[in-house]
Amino acid sequence: MRALDKEVVEAARRWHDAGHELWWCTVLSTFGSAPREPGALLVARADGRHLGSLSGGCVEEDFLARLAAGDFRSPARVVAYGDGADALEGSRVRLPCDGRLEVLVEHWPAAARSARARVGDELDAYAEALQGGRLMEREVGLEDGRSRWAPATGMGPGVERGEASVRIRVGPAARLVVAGISPVSQYCVQFAQALGFEVVVCDPRPEAWEGFAADDARCRRELPSEFLRREGAHRMTAVVALTHDPRLDDLTMLEAVRGEAFYVGVMGSRRTSEKRAERLRRSGGIDEAALSRIRMPIGLDLGSKTPAEIALATVADVVRVMRGR
Numbered sequence: 001m002r003a004l005d006k007e008v009v010e011a012a013r014r015w016h017d018a019g020h021e022l023w024w025c026t027v028l029s030t031f032g033s034a035p036r037e038p039g040a041l042l043v044a045r046a047d048g049r050h051l052g053s054l055s056g057g058c059v060e061e062d063f064l065a066r067l068a069a070g071d072f073r074s075p076a077r078v079v080a081y082g083d084g085a086d087a088l089e090g091s092r093v094r095l096p097c098d099g100r101l102e103v104l105v106e107h108w109p110a111a112a113r114s115a116r117a118r119v120g121d122e123l124d125a126y127a128e129a130l131q132g133g134r135l136m137e138r139e140v141g142l143e144d145g146r147s148r149w150a151p152a153t154g155m156g157p158g159v160e161r162g163e164a165s166v167r168i169r170v171g172p173a174a175r176l177v178v179a180g181i182s183p184v185s186q187y188c189v190q191f192a193q194a195l196g197f198e199v200v201v202c203d204p205r206p207e208a209w210e211g212f213a214a215d216d217a218r219c220r221r222e223l224p225s226e227f228l229r230r231e232g233a234h235r236m237t238a239v240v241a242l243t244h245d246p247r248l249d250d251l252t253m254l255e256a257v258r259g260e261a262f263y264v265g266v267m268g269s270r271r272t273s274e275k276r277a278e279r280l281r282r283s284g285g286i287d288e289a290a291l292s293r294i295r296m297p298i299g300l301d302l303g304s305k306t307p308a309e310i311a312l313a314t315v316a317d318v319v320r321v322m323r324g325r
Helices: 003-017 058-068 113-132 183-194 224-231 246-256 270-284 307-322
Strands: 022-031 041-045 050-052 076-082 100-108 136-141 147-151 159-161 165-170 175-179 198-202 218-220 237-241 263-266
Touching: 003 022, 003 041, 003 050, 003 113, 022 159, 022 165, 041 058, 058 100, 100 113, 113 136, 113 147, 113 165, 175 183, 175 224, 175 246, 183 198, 183 307, 198 224, 224 237, 224 246, 237 246, 237 307, 246 263, 246 270, 263 307
Parallel strands: 175 198, 175 237, 198 218, 237 263
Antiparallel strands: 022 041, 022 100, 041 050, 076 100, 136 147, 136 165, 159 165
16 A cells, blocks of 8 residues: 555545545456556546546546546546556556556445445455554455455455455555665665665664665664564565665564564575574574564575675565565
8 A cells, every 4th residue: 555545435435425425446357568557546526526546547537528428437447547448438548558547436425324424434444454563454345335354364366356355455555674784775765765665774773874865765774673573674674674774684583483574584695594593582582483584584585696686686585575476
């Protein structure tokens, strides 16, 4: 979930409280060239005001024109733009490179008190999932538009579509905690920010910060283990230790496995990793189940040599696990 989607939820709550009927749109799938990923949101009112994004603008224009013409009155409907025989009839939208976009459109009337209460509950559930740090799953029936919320059982695709319903994962923005500053750290921060992660960099060593630049990242001059102990690691958190300093890296691993992070990894060769595992067993007292959560050596086996290549392998592995691959 990205910052724009948080704004969509907040706007929807304001408009709902003011008595507007709403159309709640969720990107379900993209093929080819499409600028928004599954789970992205847009909310619209009958007067054409809207917030959020489904594409670069062409899809929004077509959607709002159809809305003004009286379309999309059913409780829930899946519509397709771009390539495919089931694309919206009469749509002149052409996505780049034969792209395709599928969107779930939910109509939330404002007249009946029961309907208003249900919409309010939906938006409250969205806000709680975005702020609470817990990954949730929202299942929407395609026939009646009714939804059901439940905790997500694990990592996986942001959206799964069945014959009768759609399941959408809703949670906080993915977070990357970078434990310790090193040449690899700098590239990890850049890659993760480009991918939309919230990035937190922790290092207690004053000299480590000299020459380090991390725009828009939260920079904490403290032990990563202290940060994790205080703030915890929700289920959309990845923790990567990248210094080769066992005093910093080992403490980070001991604290990270106590939380719910979906990815915990530490840099080092296979021999270094074996020695670290033994230290964590002996001095840290962690069991085999906790130890198995730690990816060491960290990252995909790409034959990486340079700091940038190691960072690429690390962030790619984080994305792989986050996508349930």
